[in-house]
Amino acid sequence: GKAEGKGQYRFFDHAQSNILKTRTQLRQRLLEAIDKRQFVLHYQPRVDTRTGELLSMEALLRWEHPQLGMIRPDEFIPLAESSGLIVPIGAIVIDAACAQLAAWRAQGAVPVPVSINVSPKQFLRGGVQRELADALARYHVPAGLLEVEITESAMMGDQAEILAELAAIRALGVKLHVDDFGTGYSSLSQLQRMKMDVLKVDRSFTAELGRSKEGTVFFQAIVSMAHALGMEVVAEGVENEAQLTILRALNCNEVQGYLVARPLPAASIAPLLAQRYLF
Ligand code: C2E
Ligand code: CA
Numbered sequence: 603g604k605a606e607g608k609g610q611y612r613f614f615d616h617a618q619s620n621i622l623k624t625r626t627q628l629r630q631r632l633l634e635a636i637d638k639r640q641f642v643l644h645y646q647p648r649v650d651t652r653t654g655e656l657l658s659m660e661a662l663l664r665w666e667h668p669q670l671g672m673i674r675p676d677e678f679i680p681l682a683e684s685s686g687l688i689v690p691i692g693a694i695v696i697d698a699a700c701a702q703l704a705a706w707r708a709q710g711a712v713p714v715p716v717s718i719n720v721s722p723k724q725f726l727r728g729g730v731q732r733e734l735a736d737a738l739a740r741y742h743v744p745a746g747l748l749e750v751e752i753t754e755s756a757m758m759g760d761q762a763e764i765l766a767e768l769a770a771i772r773a774l775g776v777k778l779h780v781d782d783f784g785t786g787y788s789s790l791s792q793l794q795r796m797k798m799d800v801l802k803v804d805r806s807f808t809a810e811l812g813r814s815k816e817g818t819v820f821f822q823a824i825v826s827m828a829h830a831l832g833m834e835v836v837a838e839g840v841e842n843e844a845q846l847t848i849l850r851a852l853n854c855n856e857v858q859g860y861l862v863a864r865p866l867p868a869a870s871i872a873p874l875l876a877q878r879y880l881f
C-alpha cells in the first residue's frame with residue numbers, strides 16, 4: 603500500500619530502562635502524563651477488502667514521554683487498568699478523538715468514522731455513554747463518526763451494567779465493535795443478542811490464513827455466521843497479499859493491518875482521507 607513505510611516510529615523499549623520498572627514509578631509517571639496530557643492518538647485505516655476504499659479508522663493510544671519518547675500502550679495500559687487511571691486516560695481518548703474529527707471537518711476533509719478502545723474498567727465504573735455524548739456535543743461531531751471497540755472477554759459473564767451501558771451507547775448512534783474476537787468464549791448468537799455491529803477477528807486468526815486449511819475454514823465459518831446474524835467482519839493484522847486474497851474470497855468486509863497502513867499520526871491521515879482508495 604501507499605501508506606506503508608510511513609510512521610514507523612521508534613518506540614521506547616521498556617526492557618532497556620529501569621525508569622518505568624516499578625509499579626510505583628510507572629503509576630507516578632502516568633499521573634504526570636495525565637496532568638501534562640502526554641498522550642496522542644495514532645490512527646490506523648480500515649479499508650474495503652475488495653476496493654481498498656478507506657471506510658473507517660482505529661484510534662490507538664501512544665504516550666509521548668518528553669525523555670523516553672513514544673511508549674506503546676501495552677507498556678502502560680495494564681497498570682492503568684489495575685490502578686484505575688484508565689478512567690481519566692479513557693476520558694482523554696474520547697476527547698482527543700472527537701477533537702480530531704472536528705479538526706478534520708474544519709480543514710474541509712471528509713472524515714471517516716473513528717473507533718476508540720474502551721476498557722472494561724471504564725464500563726464497570728459507568729458513565730461512558732455520558733462522556734461520549736458530552737464529547738460529541740462539545741465538538742459538534744455527529745455520533746455516526748464515533749465507534750467503540752470492546753474486547754470479547756470484557757462482555758462476557760453476567761454484567762448487566764455493561765450491557766445496559768452498551769445499549770445506551772448504541773442508542774446514541776455509535777456503532778459497537780467486538781475486539782479480538784475468537785480469543786474469548788462468546789458465541790456469535792450471544793453477540794447478536796447484544797446488538798454488536800462489527801466483529802473484529804483477532805490477528806492470531808488472520809496469521810493462520812494460508813498456513814493451515816483449518817485456519818481458513820475457521821475464518822470462513824466466522825464470516826458466514828456473522829453475516830447471517832447481520833454483523834460485519836473486520837480482519838485485524840493483515841500483513842500480506844496472500845491473506846488479503848483469501849479474505850476477499852471469504853467475503854470479509856474490511857481489512858486492517860500493516861499491508862494497508864500502520865497506525866499513523868493525524869497529520870499523515872489527512873492526505874489518505876483525500877486519496878480515499880489505499881490499494
Ligand atoms: P488492539 O485493540 O487489538 O489494537 C491492535 C494492535 O495491533 C495495535 O497495537 C496495532 O498497532 C497492532 N497492529 C495493527 N496492524 C497490525 C499488523 O498488521 N500486524 C501486527 N503484528 N500488529 C498490528 P498497539 O497500538 O500497540 O495497541 C495495543 C493494544 O493496546 C490494543 O490492541 C488495545 O488493546 C490497547 N489500546 C490501544 N489504545 C487504547 C486506548 O485508547 N484505550 C485502551 N483501553 N486500550 C488501548
Ligand atoms: Ca482495538
Ligand code: CA
Pocket residue numbers: 781782802804838
Ligand atoms: Ca484487536
Ligand code: CA
Pocket residue numbers: 782
Ligand atoms: Ca489485542
